[in-house]
Amino acid sequence: MTSPRLLEPFTLRGATARNRVWLAPMCQYRATDGLPNDWHLVHLGARAHGGFGLIVAEATAVVPHGRITPQDVGLWDDAQVAAWERVLAPVHDAGALAAVQLAHAGRKASTYRPWAAERGSVPVAEGGWPTLAPSSVAFPGYGVPDEMTPAQVGDVVQQFADAAGRAHRAGFDAVEVHAAHGYLLHQFLSPLTNHRTDGYGGSPEARARLLREVVAAVRAAWPDDKPLLVRVSATDWADGGLEVDDVAAVAASLAPLGVDLVDVSSGGNVPAAYATGPGYQVPFARRVREVSGLPVSAVGMITDGAQAEQVLVDGAADVVMIGRPALRDPMWPLRAAHELGVPVAAEGGAPWPASYLRGTWG
Numbered sequence: 001m002t003s004p005r006l007l008e009p010f011t012l013r014g015a016t017a018r019n020r021v022w023l024a025p026m027c028q029y030r031a032t033d034g035l036p037n038d039w040h041l042v043h044l045g046a047r048a049h050g051g052f053g054l055i056v057a058e059a060t061a062v063v064p065h066g067r068i069t070p071q072d073v074g075l076w077d078d079a080q081v082a083a084w085e086r087v088l089a090p091v092h093d094a095g096a097l098a099a100v101q102l103a104h105a106g107r108k109a110s111t112y113r114p115w116a117a118e119r120g121s122v123p124v125a126e127g128g129w130p131t132l133a134p135s136s137v138a139f140p141g142y143g144v145p146d147e148m149t150p151a152q153v154g155d156v157v158q159q160f161a162d163a164a165g166r167a168h169r170a171g172f173d174a175v176e177v178h179a180a181h182g183y184l185l186h187q188f189l190s191p192l193t194n195h196r197t198d199g200y201g202g203s204p205e206a207r208a209r210l211l212r213e214v215v216a217a218v219r220a221a222w223p224d225d226k227p228l229l230v231r232v233s234a235t236d237w238a239d240g241g242l243e244v245d246d247v248a249a250v251a252a253s254l255a256p257l258g259v260d261l262v263d264v265s266s267g268g269n270v271p272a273a274y275a276t277g278p279g280y281q282v283p284f285a286r287r288v289r290e291v292s293g294l295p296v297s298a299v300g301m302i303t304d305g306a307q308a309e310q311v312l313v314d315g316a317a318d319v320v321m322i323g324r325p326a327l328r329d330p331m332w333p334l335r336a337a338h339e340l341g342v343p344v345a346a347e348g349g350a351p352w353p354a355s356y357l358r359g360t361w362g
């Protein structure tokens, strides 16, 4: 194979990614005061040089109390704008685009990072903070959140919009609104976590209202020529929770608000057992694409180039995102291209950095 779909450019508004293999957002849990540092620069820069067309930087909190862990990055102040600007330089030098995933963790904020000895919520005395959520219902094992007042719900809209403005100043090419994995916007969407009786709870439309307001405000604060992505969980994998057609309908309602691509993941809102396997979320991406008419990305256990190529050839998704395989191998796209028989950059093929060309033979 000489010209796989994986390596075809993909354009959204004024931004053209050089290919359709994108780095999935992955928390690194190693920032201080929300500032990305040398770790993030090396981590994202290496993967940009590894051939990814677009890098989605990890969940980035729009306010300090929206961090999943005290070590999360943020975009709530101008010092963070400067720090991100520095991190993005090698990403852009490598020819990749950069997106930031704007996030608020809601009831899943203020937790220990995964490799800590402790589990669950970080106490206030140890640097944690009280959490906010649509309803005062705890994620099992975590602290009980306070139900957000209507004013606090309104604040969230402005916080996302302000962070989007900072993302533009930092030089990001795209923004992704994080409405998946049981974080605040997903908590509002799902009947399992949203028991409100005001205009933000009850019917499916009311539960989706905060997401729609956030998307509209981010779109207004974000340049017209830059794309806006939304990550959703297509199912709660739980009785009485969201199902793929509920989420596809929400995605369709976002299209007129200026969303350019839906990044389709699943789960995270409540503890649930579900069967994973190769490409297990791809059917959800296909369904969201069919119903919403929007471009979509597929993610989840897409581990080799031939499999990723098939997702695109089948028309299930427009783009694939690679997560854990890129932690094992920062050069995942270039290695996949090599295995698919794609020639190197000098011959019009895969974007190998000149210094690494010897890695293609020998």
Ligand SMILES: Cc1cc2nc3c(=O)[nH]c(=O)nc-3n(C[C@H](O)[C@H](O)[C@H](O)COP(=O)(O)O)c2cc1C
Pocket: 024, 025, 026, 027, 028, 058, 059, 101, 178, 180, 181, 231, 265, 299, 300, 301, 302, 321, 322, 323, 324, 325
């Ligand atoms: C270490 C780690 C951190 C993650 N952090 C985020 C995150 O910040 N935002 C998000 O939406 N998903 C996050 N995810 C989920 C990934 O983006 C991806 O959807 C998931 O790992 C499935 O894809 P994969 O099988 O290619 O890893 C994370 C996953 C891992 C392994």
